[in-house]
Every structure is written in C-alpha cells, then in structure tokens.
C-alpha cells in the first residue's frame with residue numbers, strides 16, 4: 001500500500017495555526033500491538049511518522065487517541081475496510097485487543113466515550129471534517145474515520161451515483177423489448193425487467209449467481225440499446241471490460257455465444273462488440289505510473305460501458321473508472337454480489353446491492369417497469385426504497401444448475417449461511433459433489449488424489465498438443481486453496497504437486513522451467529501487456545525453445561521467453577481469491593485443518609461456484625460449519641449513504 005500521498009499531506013498542515021491538543025504522549029504501545037498482529041509494520045511506520053512529523057514541526061499532536069485511531073484506520077485499510085467506525089470499535093475492539101485495554105489506552109489521553117474520541121479527532125490538525133474537507137491525513141465523517149485518499153475515492157463514487165439518480169429516465173422501446181423476450185410465463189421474468197430497467201437508466205447494476213443469465217441478459221440489453229440508436233441513425237460506441245484477463249476472455253466468449261441467439265437483424269448483432277478488455281487496458285495503464293491515461297481530463301471514448309465481475313473491483317479502481325466516464329455515457333455493472341469482495345479495499349458491489357433482497361423498487365418505478373415489460377411488478381414496490389434500489393436488479397433463477405444439481409443446492413445453502421443444509425448437501429447422494437473429510441490424524445494434503453485431476457493435462461503435454469488445446473484442457477480442472485501458508489496453503493500444495501509430478505516422471509526438474517509448467521502472474525506488466533492473474537503455460541516453440549504462452553484478448557496465443565517474466569507463481573493450485581472471474585469443469589477446494597479468519601461463507605460460496613460440473617470439498621465438518629456462519633464485513637460509508 002502506498003502511503004506517500006497520505007504522508008505528503010502532512011507538509012500542507014499549517015504549523016503556525018496549530019494549537020495544543022493534549023500533553024499526553026501516545027499511551028498505547030505500537031510494538032505491542034504489532035507483536036499481537038493488530039497492526040502491521042506499515043501501520044506503525046505511518047503513525048510514527050505522523051507523530052514524529054508533528055513533534056519535529058513543533059506541532060503538539062501528542063494525542064494518543066488520535067494516534068490509536070490513525071493506526072487502526074491504516075490497519076483496517078490493510079484488511080480491506082475503507083474506514084473505521086469509532087462507535088463500533090468502542091464496543092468491539094480489533095481482534096487481539098480487549099475492550100479494557102482499548103478503553104484504558106484511550107482513557108489515558110482523556111477519552112472516555114465515543115463522543116470524546118470524535119472530539120479529540122475533530123480538534124486534531126491531522127484530521128479534517130467531512131463537511132469541510134481539507135488536505136489533512138485523515139477525514140472524520142460522523143463516527144467514521146478515513147485516510148484522506150480513501151475518503152476521496154468514496155466521495156467520487158457517491159457523487160457520481162447521486163448525479164446519476166437525478167438524470168431523467170430514458171425512453172425504452174417496449175416493442176423491441178417484447179421481441180427480445182418473446183416467451184410469456186406466470187412468474188416475473190427478471191431478465192426482461194433487468195433489461196427494461198438498465199435501458200431506462202444511465203447507471204445500473206445486474207447481480208446474479210452462476211448461470212442466472214447475466215451475460216444473456218446484458219447481450220439483450222446491448223441489442224436493445226443498439227437497435228434503438230440505429231433507429232435514430234446513430235451508432236453506439238460500446239466497450240466491454242472485466243477486472244482480469246481471464247474474466248475478460250470469458251466475457252468475450254459468452255457475449256459472442258449469446259449474440260448468436262439474438263432474434264434481431266445482423267446490423268444489430270454486428271454493432272455489438274465481442275471483444276472485452278481488462279479494466280487496466282481500457283483505462284490505459286502506463287508503466288511506472290499509478291494514474292491512468294483516461295481520467296476526467298481525458299475521458300474514455302464510449303457511449304456504453306459494460307463491466308463484468310464487478311465483485312472483484314475495489315473502491316480505488318471504481319473511483320478511477322467513474323472518473324474516466326464521459327458525462328453522457330451509460331455504465332452497466334454486472335456481477336455476483338455474494339462472491340468474495342475485491343482483494344484490495346472496499347466491497348463496492350456488495351455495498352451497492354446491500355438491501356436488494358428485500359427492498360426492490362420505489363412504487364412509481366415498479367409501475368413504470370411493469371408497463372414496459374408487461375410483468376406484474378406492483379408487489380415489488382416499496383415506498384421506502386432508496387434511490388439506489390432503482391438501479392439494481394437481481395437474477396435468481398439458475399439455468400446452469402437444475403433441481404438435481406448438488407452444486408446448485410450447495411451454493412444456495414452456503415449463501416444463506418445454513419450450515420445444517422450445507423452438511424446435508426455434502427452428505428447427500430449428488431452425482432456432482434463429493435466431500436472428503438480429513439482422516440483421523442491427517443496433517444498433510446492428499447496430493448496423489450488431488451493430482452489425479454491433471455492426468456488429462458499431462459497426457460496433452462506429452463502429446464505436445466497445440467497450445468490452444470492444452471490451455472483448454474488445463475482450464476478444465478483446478479485445485480483451490482483457502483489459505484496461502486501452511487500444509488494446506490497454496491504455496492506448499494504447489495511445491496508438493498510439482499514434486500509429485502517429478503516423481504511420476506512428468507517433470508524432469510521442478511526447479512527449472514519445464515514443458516507443462518503452469519504459472520500465474522502476480523503483478524501487472526504493462527510493458528508485456530499482461531496482467532495480474534493471467535495464466536501462462538510453458539511449452540516449446542517450433543525451434544524447441546521453451547516459451548510461456550499467454551492467451552491474448554483476441555483468443556490467440558503469444559509465447560514469451562521465461563526470462564521475461566518477473567513476478568509469477570506456479571498455479572496447479574490457486575487461492576479462491578485468485579480464482580474469481582474463472583470457472584472450471586472440475587474444482588477441488590482444499591480447506592486447512594485449523595480454523596482461520598479467512599474461512600467465510602463468501603470464500604466457500606466463491607469456491608463452490610467456480611465449478612461447473614464437479615465439485616469436491618476437502619475439509620472437516622467443524623470448519624465447514626464455522627465458515628458457513630462467518631460473514632465478511634467491510635466497513636465503508638457507502639451503505640449508510642446509499643441505503644439509510
């Protein structure tokens with residue numbers, strides 16, 4: 001995490017105007033909290049630099065309560081939260097600190113209530129107030145405390161959304177809509193409603209689980225928008241994007257499949273693009289620069305932007321994307337709100353769709369959509385629905401998993417956090433799921449059994465099949481781990497798998513590049529046009545030189561000398577986090593033996609829903625039960641600002 005901007009803000013504090021805050025010195029022990037894992041080294045450095053800076057500059061910022069809040073703000077950001085909530089912390093301190101310890105530490109600097117903590121922050125020159133934001137390291141909004149830059153990101157998103165809510169709805173051609181959805185049924189066709197809704201608005205979100213027809217729906221939406229604009233003699237500039245190369249490749253494939261089924265003319269089909277790019281590529285990432293080529297001053301050249309797999313988009317990226325949107329353009333976000341949130345801070349899709357299960361639409365909006373679609377939407381009107389609810393539709397019916405699908409039932413049970421139902425599913429006789437509880441005393445992963453899924457791949461490598469075929473075979477099976485470290489962590493499992501392949505004669509030397517080695521990039525490489533998460537397979541070229549082959553956005557493959565890759569890891573196993581945006585025919589999800597805070601219902605749901613045909617869960621009933629009832633919570637101001 002780069003704090004340079006945060007620290008740079010200290011320079012802008014006007015020393016002369018600073019007042020004495022408190023004479024107490026920082027009363028909690030940074031190193032003590034670091035040793036307990038409450039703070040990271042970077043959190044301690046950040047707050048130490050604040051304290052040092054303020055003292056060296058004759059600033060009397062010796063307020064322990066401010067330093068505690070600042071250190072926690074930084075630590076929570078590292079754990080994915082956009083802000084901390086002082087009122088929540090006052091009742092439930094961070095893991096590793098007991099309430100008494102926190103209260104005593106705060107009490108030492110005169111803070112004996114949440115209100116007093118807020119007052120101490122308000123009085124600090126390190127903090128500005130949300131109502132009157134100044135360039136200071138932190139911002140206080142009610143009881144929420146942010147690092148300055150993250151407050152700005154959140155405001156950018158909120159201001160954009162509020163601007164979109166004020167735009168008058170666009171007209172929608174009900175005849176075309178009916179043509180796109182010819183089938184009638186007794187139940188509400190939410191795909192049709194989603195299209196009518198998104199076509200009416202400059203900003204919309206469509207959320208749905210696996211196989212609920214998200215791509216089918218947005219392809220019809222794009223067809224409707226294209227047909228409407230062609231009728232007006234205009235050609236829409238549409239762009240498709242996703243957070244990772246893999247997700248972009250999947251979007252490309254599924255849009256081109258869905259286009260084939262459209263009941264509209266070839267003119268319309270031709271005007272719908274198939275090629276999706278990564279968000280980084282779309283925004284123009286430039287080597288060595290954190291700023292994108294496209295931004296407010298140089299907006300994207302498009303009329304409609306569709307972004308898939310939005311659960312993976314973090315708040316800074318969403319803010320940068322919004323910044324680069326031309327004012328007239330539509331933004332359509334697609335994703336599964338129940339999946340794991342982004343690796344970096346924020347949970348934008350989750351926050352936007354927070355209340356979607358119950359609220360639905362404002363009554364007049366439900367009526368408008370009802371007229372447009374012919375669907376009976378009156379029961380879904382709710383006078384207290386906030387403006388954001390208008391922009392959301394939820395697709396619930398899975399067309400991939402039928403009533404006999406264990407994966408479908410398991411995903412549903414996991415999603416509602418029903419551990420009994422999850423265990424019942426795992427024990428039932430479904431053909432597509434398998435549960436392997438650990439043996440008594442088992443301490444290592446069963447590598448031989450896990451490795452079996454790669455037999456087909458190694459046979460393809462042996463036959464030196466074309467790289468496209470190899471890539472396809474490799475993508476059919478994936479071992480997923482919940483954690484990085486330990487016997488059941490991705491690092492060790494990969495080492496053991498390579499060693500196992502070596503023992504079986506499939507790999508000559510696991511310490512060097514070998515035919516069949518599969519790697520995943522762990523960092524964007526703008527110079528090579530490759531992105532974090534891209535998968536490369538090592539195979540010889542026609543001159544028998546080993547190259548690592550990556551799929552390009554157009555589906556072709558380019559081979560790079562292995563020496564050109566700098567940051568990557570072996571990927572016979574990958575973490576569930578890294579698997580987001582990908583799907584595989586067969587998935588084996590490996591849980592650790594010991595409890596871990598990363599074991600949550602979102603993690604297991606994401607792992608389960610990566611599987612299209614067969615899912616195997618390796619883990620004990622105790623851990624599965626615990627994970628099913630643990631939810632990820634990420635603090636931000638978006639839910640409060642949008643839903644209450």
Ligand SMILES: Nc1ncnc2c1ncn2[C@@H]1O[C@H](COP(=O)(O)OP(=O)(O)OP(=O)(O)O)[C@@H](O)[C@H]1O
Nearest residue numbers: 191208209210211212213214215216217254399400
């Ligand atoms: N209304 C529908 N009736 C019948 N089949 C449908 C319907 N909508 C989608 N399908 C089919 O369901 C399958 C999944 O659809 P689609 O790929 O659009 O879903 P998705 O939500 O985008 O999936 P994923 O989870 O892979 O992103 C496709 O085979 C599609 O043709």
